[in-house]
Amino acid sequence: MPPRSGGPEELRISGDDDVVRVRQLVRTYAQQTKLSLVDQTKLVTAASELARNTLIYGGGGFARVEEISDGRRSGVRASFHDEGPGIPDLTLALADGWSSGSGLGLGLSGARRLVDEFDLDTEVGRGTVVTVVKWKR
Amino acid sequence: MTADAGDAQRLTEVLRANAESLIDKWVSAVAGLLRGRSTKTELERDFREFFTALLPLVGSDGRDVGGPRFTEIRSLLEEYSRSRVRAGFTPTETASSVFSLKREVFELTQDDPSLHREVLVFSGLLDSLGLLTFESYARVREEIIREQAEQLLELTTPVVKIWEGVLAVPLVGTLDSARTQVVMEKLLESLVETGSEHAIIDITGVSAVDTQVAQHLLKTVVAARLMGAECIVSGIRPQIAQTIVALGIEFGDIVTKASLADALRHALRREGVDVVRREVG
Ligand SMILES: Nc1ncnc2c1ncn2[C@@H]1O[C@H](COP(=O)(O)OP(=O)(O)O)[C@@H](O)[C@H]1O
Ligand SMILES: [Mg+2]
Numbered sequence: 001m002p003p004r005s006g007g008p009e010e011l012r013i014s015g016d017d018d019v020v021r022v023r024q025l026v027r028t029y030a031q032q033t034k035l036s037l038v039d040q041t042k043l044v045t046a047a048s049e050l051a052r053n054t055l056i057y058g059g060g061g062f063a064r065v066e067e068i069s070d071g072r073r074s075g076v077r078a079s080f081h082d083e084g085p086g087i088p089d090l091t092l093a094l095a096d097g098w099s100s101g102s103g104l105g106l107g108l109s110g111a112r113r114l115v116d117e118f119d120l121d122t123e124v125g126r127g128t129v130v131t132v133v134k135w136k137r
Numbered sequence: 138m139t140a141d142a143g144d145a146q147r148l149t150e151v152l153r154a155n156a157e158s159l160i161d162k163w164v165s166a167v168a169g170l171l172r173g174r175s176t177k178t179e180l181e182r183d184f185r186e187f188f189t190a191l192l193p194l195v196g197s198d199g200r201d202v203g204g205p206r207f208t209e210i211r212s213l214l215e216e217y218s219r220s221r222v223r224a225g226f227t228p229t230e231t232a233s234s235v236f237s238l239k240r241e242v243f244e245l246t247q248d249d250p251s252l253h254r255e256v257l258v259f260s261g262l263l264d265s266l267g268l269l270t271f272e273s274y275a276r277v278r279e280e281i282i283r284e285q286a287e288q289l290l291e292l293t294t295p296v297v298k299i300w301e302g303v304l305a306v307p308l309v310g311t312l313d314s315a316r317t318q319v320v321m322e323k324l325l326e327s328l329v330e331t332g333s334e335h336a337i338i339d340i341t342g343v344s345a346v347d348t349q350v351a352q353h354l355l356k357t358v359v360a361a362r363l364m365g366a367e368c369i370v371s372g373i374r375p376q377i378a379q380t381i382v383a384l385g386i387e388f389g390d391i392v393t394k395a396s397l398a399d400a401l402r403h404a405l406r407r408e409g410v411d412v413v414r415r416e417v418g
């Protein structure tokens with residue numbers, strides 16, 4: 001693999017394979033940022049959840065991954081974009097165990113617990129963007 | 138370049154009148170090219186069909202090869218390429234089969250200069266059709282690779298019997314949902330086939346467990362239980378354990394063990410086998 005700059009990199013999400021690719025890309029950034037093994041695994045797992053939601057509920061979209069810094073510490077930011085139906089009831093969607101499909105309903109709520117920052121921007125009929133950040137400790 | 142209808146019609150007539158000898162020479166030329174890897178009978182059947190579909194297209198220079206008039210010949214070529222790829226022919230050999238007709242048509246018409254312009258157009262048509270076989274070739278290669286990947290997936294899903302009544306399946310690498318599903322189905326089948334009552338799912342080699350993978354695991358455990366078998370999940374590494382907990386996944390009363398060895402010991406004890414250390418020496 002060529003050396004990566006920390007700059008943003010985007011991956012299309014339109015199939016099962018892409019979810020795996022997103023996971024691998026996030027893992028590469030997490031390693032490069034020298035997150036601990038536990039934090040790497042947490043971030044990768046959160047990315048897996050969000051990418052799959054983008055695919056299944058958002059009807060596909062893309063992921064953007066980048067290395068960031070707030071001056072004191074570095075971290076990895078990953079965002080997941082789709083132009084799907086949006087989420088009508090956020091409280092419900094973020095509740096543990098609620099799924100409009102046949103999932104465990106722990107993807108969104110679980111991903112939120114796995115990361116340091118979690119931002120969900122959604123509008124019915126327009127789409128959804130979920131952004132997560134994991135800082136290096 | 139498109140010749141006028143009259144010329145095109147004359148070439149069509151010539152080709153039709155000489156169909157038998159043309160196909161014959163064409164088949165011989167290609168059979169020689171393929172050095173006996175296709176029989177003349179096979180080639181003749183394919184080329185005759187191809188020739189019949191080609192005749193109404195004479196006059197086109199092949200630039201509209203994607204159009205509706207070409208539907209039939211496209212599917213013939215696709216079929217031809219497909220069987221060639223599977224038989225291990227190179228794309229060049231496949232395309233040459235089409236190009237070879239040119240030489241025969243050139244020879245047939247060389248003494249009639251009034252047809253040269255039309256033959257040139259015809260030659261362009263064959264070029265386009267030959268190139269089509271390249272595209273089909275690439276597409277069919279991809280299909281084959283995908284098929285093989287799927288087969289490999291099944292093959293590389295080792296459900297092993299490690300003891301009488303005890304199966305083990307080590308999961309490795311990146312678990313996508315297709316793979317997890319295959320593994321789990323295979324495991325359930327093997328439980329039935331071997332009449333085993335214990336299955337160890339070892340996830341030491343797994344880099345991340347998300348809710349979908351966990352769901353597959355949970356479903357398998359429940360299904361196995363309904364079949365009277367007990368699953369033990371082993372090799373949950375610390376980072377995976379912490380992630381599972383943070384996700385909020387509950388493994389409930391599923392037996393988990395740190396290592397495959399611990400899991401085996403547990404299964405054997407349940408089977409009524411005691412493993413004891415004896416003094417050596
Ligand atoms: N990108 C998205 N677009 C639309 N709806 C979504 C999206 N992501 C999540 N949702 C909704 O939120 C629900 C909860 O998501 P999640 O916690 O990942 O559980 P699950 O994937 O198991 O259904 C989903 O069932 C779906 O209705
Ligand atoms: Mg989900």
